[in-house]
Amino acid sequence: MEPGHSEGTEAPAPHHPGDCRVVGTVLARIGDKWSILVVMTLTDGPRRFNELKRTIGGISQRMLTFTLRGLERDGLVSRTVYPTIPPRVDYELTALGRSLQGPVQALGAWAFSNLDTIQAARTRFDGGKAP
Amino acid sequence: MEPGHSEGTEAPAPHHPGDCRVVGTVLARIGDKWSILVVMTLTDGPRRFNELKRTIGGISQRMLTFTLRGLERDGLVSRTVYPTIPPRVDYELTALGRSLQGPVQALGAWAFSNLDTIQAARTRFDGGKAP
DNA sequence: CGGAATCCTATGCGATACTG
DNA sequence: CAGTATCGCATAGGATTCCG
Numbered sequence A, B: 001m002e003p004g005h006s007e008g009t010e011a012p013a014p015h016h017p018g019d020c021r022v023v024g025t026v027l028a029r030i031g032d033k034w035s036i037l038v039v040m041t042l043t044d045g046p047r048r049f050n051e052l053k054r055t056i057g058g059i060s061q062r063m064l065t066f067t068l069r070g071l072e073r074d075g076l077v078s079r080t081v082y083p084t085i086p087p088r089v090d091y092e093l094t095a096l097g098r099s100l101q102g103p104v105q106a107l108g109a110w111a112f113s114n115l116d117t118i119q120a121a122r123t124r125f126d127g128g129k130a131p
Numbered sequence C: 001c002g003g004a005a006t007c008c009t010a011t012g013c014g015a016t017a018c019t020g
Numbered sequence D: 001c002a003g004t005a006t007c008g009c010a011t012a013g014g015a016t017t018c019c020g
Helices: A021-030 A035-044 A049-056 A061-073 A095-099 A101-129 B021-030 B035-044 B049-056 B061-073 B095-099 B101-129
Strands: A077-082 A088-093 B077-082 B088-093
Touching (some): A035 A049, A035 A077, A035 A088, A049 A061, A061 A077, A061 B101, A095 A101, A101 B021, A101 B061, A101 B095, B021 B035, B035 B061, B035 B077, B035 B101, B061 B077
Antiparallel strands (some): A077 A088, B077 B088
């Protein structure tokens, strides 16, 4: 099977308010190596394939393709093909995709403001047992 | 190298306000298969190892150990050992860990309220080209 | 009970080459 | 330009066994 993001094939079965697996489902979608980067890059508007590739940097065309397919499949991103020569394809966030930005930015904000604390904790932890 | 969550070893280099890689850093931490489940399970208070294992379900002791180590390393979870027989170990969210719950729950809420939409999009996408 | 060590497989994903 | 196809290695992570 190709990388294409895994399905939640094992029936979830909830267990208490403020669920659990559901979150896992989302993270299985956007928690991979590239999806959020793509989503964030699309924040400023539609982008072409290679434009995304350059902006993100470090991503292979293979993974960009898979990531975009996955996001498109879940309705977070729309794909528009202009049958010109050379071909041109625009990727853009859908309404659903844009609605994801709030939560994602919240997470980003948390990350940003706690980066130092985390780094410190890491150093302390590693220093304490692997000098 | 053991599964232990990957480091952001490749110097990021920011590029514009509302960054990008930083989010990637957090997601590399909590975006893996189990971390959030653990964090969410610890929401209601301290839990013992096997208690976590049972509650989460489907996680191997190996991965639970690695996940907890990672969270502990980053200062999100604290580990308390009671030198009794048999031994007892409690895991609990730290202040930092609890501060992560806001963002995570925002994501959870988004997931929950958009699950149907996403499922529909998936079915439509798959149906359109792989009947 | 809580974990560490070893083994083994599925997979993620980069590199490269080919196509319309 | 925007993909698709194939190869190949590195990693994630489950199962199992052993230990204090």
